[in-house]
Amino acid sequence: MALTFYTNPQSRGRIVRWMLEEIGEPYDTVVLDYATTMKGDAYRAINPMMKVPAIVHDGRVVTEVAAICAYLAETFPSAGLAPTADERAGYYRWLFFAAGPLEAAVTNKSMGFTPNTDQQRMAGYGNFELTAGVLADAVERHPYIAGDRFTAADVCVGSGVGWYTQFGLLEKTPAFTAYLERLHARPAFQRAAALDDAAIAAGN
Known part of the structure; x- marks a missing residue:
């Protein structure tokens, strides 16, 4: 093919x-x-x-x-790299979180836009601090974003974490650093x- x-x-x-x-x-x-x-x-x-x-x-x-x-x-x-039945909920949740709320929040921050209270109700990500905190909590729960095993969701989430921390758009917390070390050690x-x-x- x-x-x-x-x-x-x-x-x-x-x-x-x-x-x-x-x-x-x-x-x-x-x-x-x-x-x-x-x-x-x-x-x-x-x-x-x-x-x-x-x-x-x-x-x-x-x-x-x-x-x-x-x-x-x-x-x-x-x-x-596809999810098992037990991983599927977390896999899709965080895969689309990275593509949706996270990228929107980081893009707006990098462009200098901070939504006011009314705009936060309209924005799918609410505000940057909320989005970053939710992701940090998720990364701390398991070695990989959907559980104990690397999946395709880690390619998306991990790439986002890597880029955003590299350019100072996301705080380089110990949890993010440890997560990136696991991902960046992969031969692929x-x-x-x-x-x-x-x-x-x-x-x-």
């Missing part, structure tokens, strides 16, 4: 690269430039949003990081980071 990965090494594509390395299946990589090929007709036919990452698997297009990670986990079950994470770092060094 053909699997093509569209990305830029300085984008959320790094998350999907990690996921692809975790599943261990062969894939082709197409690196896009923000100013040109990402806006071109060929890629717009794949993702009209003109954003990366995206994958095309046997002619089927999947965009959005959380959707791609969930799709790959379910499509390649031998990798063991290290392979993915090396591939993307090499692409950056090569000017891609």
Whole structure:
């Protein structure tokens, strides 16, 4: 089955690269430039949003990081990254928490927007402090976000924690630090980071 990965090494594509390395299946990589090929007709036919990452698997297009990670986990079950019955509730809860409330809260904070009391009722994340606290509590409960085992949800949540703490958008608490140490020790994470770092060094 053909699997093509569209990305830029300085984008959320790094998350999907990690996921692809975790599943261990062969894939082709197409690196896009923000100013040109990402806006071109060929890629717009794949993702009209003109954003990366995206994958095309046997002619089927999947965009959005959380959707791609969930799709790959379910499509390649031998990798063991989809949830068990006991993990399913936490898996989906935190996978979509990372894609929804967490990213919205961090994006707004980074842009200098703080919702007032009325706006907090409208915003799905309420306020940044609440969102960050809920995530910190979740990470402290178990070694991994859905329980005692690494799943695809950790690729999304862990990537968010890694980026946001690196840039000072999320406090680097002991719980977050310990969580990231577990994730960053994974060979697939290290392979993915090396591939993307090499692409950056090569000017891609």
